[in-house]
Amino acid sequence: xxxxxxxxxVYQTDRIETIALSNINLDVKEGxxxxxxxxxxxxxxxxxxxxxxxxxxxxxxxAVGGKQIVSYGDKHLARIRNEEIGFxxxxxxxxxxxxxxxxxxIPLLYRDLKAAERKRRALAAxxxxxxxxxxxxxxxxxxxxxxxxxxxxxxxxxxxxxxxxDEPTGNLDSAMGDEIIAILTELNEKDxxxxxxxxxxxxxxxxxxRIVRLFDGRQVS
Amino acid sequence: MLAHTLKTALKVFLRRKFFTxxxxxxxxxxxxxxVVATALLEHTIGPxxxxxxxxxxxxxxxxxxxxxxxxxxxxxxxxxxxxxVHGLPGxxxxxxxxxxxxxxxxxxxxxxxxxLKRTDAEFFRVFALRFLEGGPFGEEEVKxxxxxxxxxxxxxxxxxxxxxxxxxxxxxxxxxxxxxxVVEDVPSLRLTVFSDVWVPxxxxxxxxxxQELIGSFLATIVGRTRADLPGIREEFRRRVAAVPxxxxxxxxxxxxxxxxxxxxxxxxxxxxxTLAMTAIALALALLFMALPAINxxxxxxxxxxxxxxxxxxxxxxxxxxxxxxxxFVLENVLLSLTGGMLGLLAxxxxxxxxxxxxxxxxxxxxxxxxxxxxxxxxxxxFGVLSGAYPAFHMSRLHPVTALRGGN
Numbered sequence: 001x002x003x004x005x006x007x008x009x010v011y012q013t014d015r016i017e018t019i020a021l022s023n024i025n026l027d028v029k030e031g032x033x034x035x036x037x038x039x040x041x042x043x044x045x046x047x048x049x050x051x052x053x054x055x056x057x058x059x060x061x062x063a064v065g066g067k068q069i070v071s072y073g074d075k076h077l078a079r080i081r082n083e084e085i086g087f088x089x090x091x092x093x094x095x096x097x098x099x100x101x102x103x104x105x106i107p108l109l110y111r112d113l114k115a116a117e118r119k120r121r122a123l124a125a126x127x128x129x130x131x132x133x134x135x136x137x138x139x140x141x142x143x144x145x146x147x148x149x150x151x152x153x154x155x156x157x158x159x160x161x162x163x164x165x166d167e168p169t170g171n172l173d174s175a176m177g178d179e180i181i182a183i184l185t186e187l188n189e190k191d192x193x194x195x196x197x198x199x200x201x202x203x204x205x206x207x208x209x210r211i212v213r214l215f216d217g218r219q220v221s
Numbered sequence: 222m223l224a225h226t227l228k229t230a231l232k233v234f235l236r237r238k239f240f241t242x243x244x245x246x247x248x249x250x251x252x253x254x255x256v257v258a259t260a261l262l263e264h265t266i267g268p269x270x271x272x273x274x275x276x277x278x279x280x281x282x283x284x285x286x287x288x289x290x291x292x293x294x295x296x297x298x299x300x301x302x303x304x305x306v307h308g309l310p311g312x313x314x315x316x317x318x319x320x321x322x323x324x325x326x327x328x329x330x331x332x333x334x335x336x337l338k339r340t341d342a343e344f345f346r347v348f349a350l351r352f353l354e355g356g357p358f359g360e361e362e363v364k365x366x367x368x369x370x371x372x373x374x375x376x377x378x379x380x381x382x383x384x385x386x387x388x389x390x391x392x393x394x395x396x397x398x399x400x401x402x403v404v405e406d407v408p409s410l411r412l413t414v415f416s417d418v419w420v421p422x423x424x425x426x427x428x429x430x431x432q433e434l435i436g437s438f439l440a441t442i443v444g445r446t447r448a449d450l451p452g453i454r455e456e457f458r459r460r461v462a463a464v465p466x467x468x469x470x471x472x473x474x475x476x477x478x479x480x481x482x483x484x485x486x487x488x489x490x491x492x493x494x495t496l497a498m499t500a501i502a503l504a505l506a507l508l509f510m511a512l513p514a515i516n517x518x519x520x521x522x523x524x525x526x527x528x529x530x531x532x533x534x535x536x537x538x539x540x541x542x543x544x545x546x547x548x549f550v551l552e553n554v555l556l557s558l559t560g561g562m563l564g565l566l567a568x569x570x571x572x573x574x575x576x577x578x579x580x581x582x583x584x585x586x587x588x589x590x591x592x593x594x595x596x597x598x599x600x601x602x603f604g605v606l607s608g609a610y611p612a613f614h615m616s617r618l619h620p621v622t623a624l625r626g627g628n
Contacts (some may be wrong), residue, residue, distance in 0.1 A: 054537060054620040074542050082539025093534045093624065097232035102225065109222050110539035154538070 001162060001194045002028040002051050007060030009046055009217075020046045021217045024060070030161070033188040033195045035205035038214035044198040045166055047214065051196060052085050052164045053077045065161060082110050086155030088165035092147045094139040100126060100150050101135045107158035125153040129183055145176030152183055156193070163187060165197040169204055181207055230552040233528075240524055241556070247513045248560025248603055249567055255506065256568040256588065256596045257575075264586045265410040266480055271348040272411060275480070277447045279454065280413060281306065281440040282483045284475040288468065296320060297440070297475055298433025299422075305460040305475075306440045311449030316343040317440045321416040326393040328380050335376050337393065338416035339425055345371075347441050348414045355387035355402035358421055362401075366423035370398035375583065376417040377403045396424060406583035413441060413480070415583075434464070434473065442477060453477060510599060510606075517607035525549065525615045532615055533623030545616035546609070553608025554601060561600025565593065 009021040021043045028034055028051075036044045049055040050062060053069065062069045065084045069077075086107070094103050104122040113121075126135050129149040139147055148168060155163055165184065169177030181204050187193045199205050213221040234241040268275050284297040302317045309315065318340035325334050345357035354377075358369045370391055377386045377400075386400045398420055407415045430436055442457075444450050457477040464473055478486070485498040525532075532545060540548075565588070572586045588596075 049621050052537070054624075078536070078539050078541040081537060087537045089624065093530055095229075095531050095534065097229060097236055102228065105225065106535065107538040109225055110541075110544065115224065158538075 001030045001032065001065060002026070002196070003061075003063040004047075004050070005061045007050060007057045007062065009043070009050060009055065010058045019217050021050070021057075021214075024219050026212060026219065028194060028196060030194055031188070031192045032210070033185070033208045034197070035208040035211045036196065036198045036214065037200070037202070037205055037211055041216075042214040043217040044214055046217075048164050048166050048196065048198050051162075052087060053081055054087075078110070082107060082158065084160055084162055086158065086160040086163045088148070088151050088155050088163065088168045090167035090170040092139070092144075092151045092171075094147055094150055094154075096139050099136050099138055100131065100142070100153075103139065103150060104154045104157050106154060107160075111158065121159075122153075122157050125157040126150070128156065129153045143176075144172050145179055148172060148176070148180050149183065152180070152187075156187060161192075161194060163193050163195045165195065167198050167200065169199065169201060177201070177204060226548050226551055227555070229548075230555050233524075233552065234556065237524060240520060244517060244520065244556055245560040245563060247517060248557050248600060249564035251510060251513050251603070252561055252564025252596055252599055253567045253571065255509065255599055256565060257571050257586075258506075259595055260568070260572060260586050260588060261410070261581075263591070264408060264584065271350045271407060271414050273349050274347075274443050277444045277450065278479070279442045279444070279450060279457075279477040280480060280483060281442070281457070281475060281477050282480075283486070284435050284473065286435055286466070287472045287474065289470060293435045295435045296437050298436025299430045299438050300432055301434045301436075301461075301464060301473075301475065302438055302440045303431070304464050305457055306442060306477075309442060309453050309456055311444050311452045311456075312442050313445045314343055314347050314443045315440060316347040317341050317422070317438055318344050319422065319438050322437075324393045324418075326380070326391055328391075333376075333379050335379075335417035336415070337418045337420060339422040340419050341422055344419070347443055350404040350407065350414070353403045353405060354385060355400070358401055363421040363423055367421060368396055368398045368424055369401045369421065371402040371404055371419045372400055373404055373406045373417050373583070375406050391418070393418075394426075398424075408584050409582040410584065413439065434467075440477075510603060514603055514606040517603075518610050521553065521607055521611035522614065525611050529615070529618060529623045529626050532618055533620050533625075536618075536620040536623060542616040546612045549612030549615065550605060550608045553612070554604035557600045557604030557607070558597070561597055561603070564600070565596050568596070 004024050004026045007021060007024040008019070011018045011020055024047065036047060038044050046055065050057055051064075053062070053064065056072045064080055101119070101122055104125055105118050108118040108121055123132070123135060126132055129152050131146060131149055131153065134142060134146065139150065142150065163184065168180050168184070172180065184195050184197065185207065188195045195208075197208065205211050211221070212219060266275065272278070281297055281302060284295065284301055286293045299317065306315045306317065319338055321336035321338045323334060324337045325332050327333075342358060342360045342363045350357075353374055357371060358367065362369050372380070372386060372391070380386070380391060381389060386403050389400050391398050391400060409415050430438075442453060444453055454477050461473055461475045466473055488498060490498050535545060569588055572588060575581060575584050575586050
């Protein structure tokens with residue numbers, strides 16, 4: 001589903017060159033549930049961003065959904081992100097001015113869908129995370145766990161085949177964290193969604209199919 | 222999509238009330254000044270009654286008599302005009318008339334101030350004054366120096382109230398005039414036509430004015446068509462050059478020109494300076510719009526920086542840079558149009574105040590369709606100018622950078 005071959009990512013400023021990732025080779029199969037672990041600064045989020053086409057590698061090849069990424073043009077990447085990938089962020093990144101429903105509709109705005117169909121799909125995603133009664137609330141009216149469930153609803157509203165979660169439980173207590181992992185597990189098991197999750201939490205990582213470990217930008221297992 | 226964008230825009234505007242207020246105020250104030258200025262300009266030189274033939278008219282507004290060590294400058298005298306403007310080839314009508322001079326009358330024990338203008342009979346054919354009572358004085362009355370007068374409606378009202386004025390008399394400057402007509406008020410910004418009272422030029426005290434090259438008169442020449450104007454100018458120039466001068470070695474400078482050319486000359490531009498003056502006026506107007514727009518660009522950049530995370534999210538979920546530019550520009554255009562509408566409402570209020578008060582006597586300044594359209598156009602230009610750059614700048618943020626807050 002996602003394949004990285006000899007991927008390298010270097011951040012360069014005027015004086016300093018930082019190798020964020022070096023020689024990464026990773027093959028994420030369809031239906032996989034993968035954890036990426038490692039200490040802070042080891043390149044976990046950078047790897048997730050590359051897999052989600054939010055960032056561009058300096059070297060190497062990336063394939064998503066079986067298709068090699070040959071062009072990193074804005075329009076091309078936007079289409080792949082919209083159709084193939086859903087993102088869940090540690091700090092939720094909900095738009096505070098918009099209701100839960102409007103937030104969840106965001107990925108559908110960039111598809112050729114009628115308003116009624118967008119609403120139907122968004123409500124279905126909200127129902128999936130158990131927040132139907134909160135569809136017209138605003139993010140600030142929700143708890144952290146509920147906000148992360150809204151973020152998951154937004155990520156799955158467009159029915160992507162890949163879900164990329166960057167420390168989705170990092171800002172939550174363990175009970176709420178468990179709820180979120182349960183939702184991700186269900187999406188993986190019932191829908192066959194491929195899930196890649198960055199986490200510091202070994203307990204949560206142990207619930208996934210396999211763990212990739214990074215250290216100083218290198219893949220160590 | 223549009224509904225979502227509008228909803229987002231409304232929420233953002235309401236969340237940032239101060240910014241929204243500053244933005245609306247800036248746009249509304251700029252538009253207010255531009256729309257009122259345009260309306261006044263249009264009111265002054267636009268093709269309205271009584272000056273319906275402005276596009277094919279020339280005026281003789283100024284003359285200069287130079288000697289070796291002196292120069293006399295001012296409105297042309299009767300003699301100069303009488304020698305030069307009659308029978309110009311291509312001219313349909315010509316009128317010689319004085320400027321407006323302040324006079325006073327005592328009516329039923331109180332002083333009434335007004336302006337008086339002395340004209341020939343052609344004046345009422347050259348300019349489309351609308352008669353409410355009676356009619357104009359004619360050639361015969363001018364020829365015989367008959368003491369007849371045409372009043373404007375306000376003066377008539379001050380002197381005679383609601384009663385008919387034709388046949389009644391007005392005494393001023395030691396002369397008694399019989400009222401033969403009452404016309405609608407002429408706005409005071411129509412400097413060529415404006416007055417409160419018009420009387421025959423031949424009622425002037427004495428004949429001294431008939432010998433003057435520099436005096437207190439002006440002439441209006443209406444060409445048959447616009448194409449006749451260059452020929453009229455040339456022939457007028459030739460005739461001026463042939464006017465006998467009082468002393469040897471003197472030079473007379475006088476041109477038939479449009480009103481705008483005369484204004485340009487007053488501002489120090491030469492005879493070909495109309496274009497330069499128009500360009501400077503346009504540049505000033507653009508600068509006037511650009512300064513608040515640049516300020517708004519700054520405000521918008523900081524406002525949008527606060528929305529970096531939103532940009533990151535939208536990019537993550539499939540928004541292209543182009544789509545984001547569209548969203549932010551649309552938001553700005555909406556804000557500017559709202560500011561524009563407020564500006565137009567404020568302009569209507571200011572124009573109503575101008576019309577209702579005596580700042581500009583007899584002003585009937587209106588927000589006509591071209592001015593309204595120009596106002597909306599300004600608002601749109603404003604919206605695009607102040608929104609496009611920040612939108613473009615922010616839309617190009619790297620998604621990861623945007624998700625980190627734009628830093």
